[in-house]
Amino acid sequence: MARAACWVAGVLVAVFLLAPIFAIVPLSFSAGSFLFYPLPGLSLRWYRDFFGSDFWLPAVWNSLGIGLASAALATLLGTPAAFGLWRMKGRFRAVAMGIVLAPMVVPVIVVAVALLLAFGPIGLVATHAGMVIAHAALGAPFVVVTVLASLEAFDPVQLRAASACGAGPLRAFFRVCLPQIAPGVAAGAVFAFATSLDEVVVALFIAGPAQRTLPRQMFAGLNDTISLTTTAAAAMLVLLSVVLLAVVGWLQGRKKAGGG
Amino acid sequence: MRRASAALLTAPLLLFLLVTFVAPIAAFLWRGVTDTEVAPVLPRTAAALSAWDGRALPDEAAFAALVEDLRAARARDRQAGGGSIARAAARLNADKPGFRGLLPMTARRVEAPFDGAARAVLITISEEWGEVETWGAIARAAGPLSSFHALTALDLRQDAAGAIRAAPEDQSVFRAVLLRSLWISLLVTAACLLLAWPIAWLIATTRGAAGILLLAAVMLPFWISLVVRTAAWMVLLQREGVVNAALAATGIVDAPLPLMMNRFAVVLAMVHILLPFMVLPLVAAFRALDPRLPRAAASLGAPPWRVFLRVTLPLCLPGIGAGCLLVFIQALGFYVTPALLGGPNDQMLAWFVGFYATRSVNWGLAAALSILLLVAVGLCVALYGRLAGFRRLGAA
Incomplete structure (x- = not known):
């Protein structure tokens, strides 16, 4: 009895979670130009509009470019940092961990x-470099946390074994440790990329006209009357998120298979 | 040696974050407790007022210093083309309305040399120079350290004599904004807890495809961009949106309902966006719960409500607390969703930080409001640390 009530409530909550997304995606295939059902017919005109637009198309390249560059930077900095934190103990580790995780909790506004104020005098406002740096700082904690989690399954005795066999610490890391934690590193990179792809507040404040990303343009599009091209953009971001979710799922499956 | 190499590996990221994250935020927040716009423009006046007690008008020396400062600043502005008087006037205007016009006007009028006491001349130019609080505003803005922005963020004012009292009614907004932010966050957290409980319980206790499907229903929105989810709610709730069209088609309502630009829409969308952050810790807590314990309590004769209150709830409390704080912390800092779905009375602290930083260029107040926001978040993080333990957070 209680279990049945639980199921009803649970399914209703699942519907609540999914309904808005499933409501917005079909609208983007509408042949008409209004935002409700029933659709007058199906067409791809809003997608043609999207890919032919000076408003949206540059934003796609900006989002992908800034996302990839900031994810690369965050992974390059975050992976060795996670390895270092894993070997660390005591107060210094707590302080370092606090600094590394701070971007996750400090309100992004x-x-x-702060970045608008700091980047202004050094000419980083309205540049791609500024956006990449800001997004890398926001994405780095996700890399560190993910890599640390995959290091939990790594037996440090292997490093001692490697050094007994004559490998230096660098060689031991690259040949013994990195191959085993690679799925975790890749998942961290995907998290960092997704962070950049979702991020809108920093983009609103420090991006110039040449750096406008997809979420930033969506924000602008939502402030006006919402066009169906905006729903096409939303549908494409949904697709991208599903792909990223699938990639992370696949990587975590690999980690489980390889980490045993 | 090992310790050194570990520190060396962590150093690049720490350095990067110190330069691109910690230092900019510290420099920004510093503006909330300092004042730098007025002292460079009126250095002699600031010095003359430093020993002033604020009970009566300052002596002739202060008036003369102001005249001298304004002449020097006007000459400098004309030469360099900078608007330093205007900047100082804007800062003073935030304290005492009227200064934006008073200071440039006075600067123009005292430029030509005059005979007699500066005091008499200034009071002839404007009676405001005969008011103690006009001078109090300059003294408060003289810096370098200043409590003005912090007090403003709490709807407080300090008068020339140093007494702190409530700000005038029409300028008291920030306490209401803080309370509103806390209230919306609390409401969202409570709603999330209520909605997350059944689905988390099912995910934790159901084997097979049904459990995986429910988990997918939580994870999918979790991954989708916040702006997209806010957009989805706008499409659903707007005047000519999905919900209103459906209601009109079924004949339930005649006129479209105002579902957007109100508190309801903000809370609804925020609950939708933050719900996964509640579900996931609850699932972890329920999975860690030994199912034999509630069963043992039931077999010993405890009715279901008692099993829940005395066994299940206490065992899950750390997970519940972690989920609540995770949701609450994020809700406090929300910017995009209230900006798009809320009306003017639904904006939270974050919106005012952005407003004062860009549209009204009052960095001091933006910084003071940020400090308020960070203190609230910091308290929650500290509580989270005690509940969940930072070691677990790091390993999560």
Whole structure:
């Protein structure tokens, strides 16, 4: 009895979670130009509009470019840092961990306004470099946390074995440790990329006209009357998120298979 | 040696974050407790007022210093083309309305040399120079350290004599904004807990495809961009949106309902966006719960409500607390969703930080409001640390 009530409530909550997304995606295939059902017919005109637009198309390249560059930077900095934190103990580790995780908890509006103020005098506002740096700072904690989690399954005795066999610490890391934690590193990179892809507040404050990303343009599009091209953009971001979710799922499956 | 190499590996990221994250935020927040716009423009006046007690008008020296400062600043502005008087006037205007016009006007009028006491001349130019609080505003803005922005963020004012009292009614907004932010966050957290409980319980206790499907229903929105989910709610709730069209088609309502630009829409969308952050810790807590314990309590004769209150709930409390704080912390800092779905009375602290930083260029107040926001978040993080333990957070 209680279990049945639980199922009813649970399914209703699942519907609540999915309904808005499933409501917006079909609208983007509408042949008409209004935002409700029933659709007057199906067409790809809003997607043609999207890919032919000076408003949206540059934003796609900006989002992908800034996302990839910031994910690469975050992974390059975050992976060795996670390895270092894993070997560390005591107070220094706690302080370092606090700094590394801070971008996850500090409200992003504070980061955005602070960066606007700091980047202004050094000419990083309205540049791609500024956006990449800001997004890398926001994405790095996700890399560190993910890599640390995959290091939990790594037996440090292997490093001692490697050094007994004559491998230096660098060689031991690259030949013994990195191959085993690679799925975790890749998952961290995907998390960092997704962070950049989702991020809108920093983009609102420090991006110039040449750096406008997809979420930033969506925000602008939502402030006006919402066009169906905006729903096409939303549908494409949904697709991208599903792909990223699938990639992370696949990587985590690999980690489980390889980590045993 | 090992310790050194570990520190060396962590150093690049720490350095990067110190330069691109910690230092900019610290420099920004510093503006909330300092004042730098007025002292460079009125250095002699600031010095003359430093020993002033604020009970009566300052002496002739302060008036003369102001005249001298304004002449120097006007000459400098004309030469360099900078608007330093205007910047100082804007800052003073935030304290005492009227200064935006008063200071440039006075600067123009005292430029030509005059005979007699500066005091008499200034009071002839404007009676405001005969008010103690006009001078109090300059003294408060003289810096370098200043409590003005922090007090403003709490709807407080300090008068020339140093007494702190409530700000005038029409300028008291920030306490209401803080309370509103806390209230919306609390509401969202409570709603998330209520909605997350059944689905988390099912995910934790159901084997097979049904459990995986429910988990997917939580994970999919979790991954989708916040702006997209806010957009989805706008499409659903707007005047000519999906919900209103459906309601009109079924004849339930005649006129479209105002579902957007109100508190309801903000809370609804925020619950939708933050719900996964509640479900996932609850699932972890329920999975860690030994199912034999509630069963043992039931077999000993405890009714279901008692099993829940005395066994299940206490065992899950750390997970519940972690989920609640995770949702609450994020809700406090929300910017995009209230900006798009809410009306003017639904904006939270974050919106005002952005407003004062860009549209009204009052960095001091933006910083003071940020400090308020960070203190609230910091308290929650500390609580989270005690509940969940930072070691687990790091390993999660």
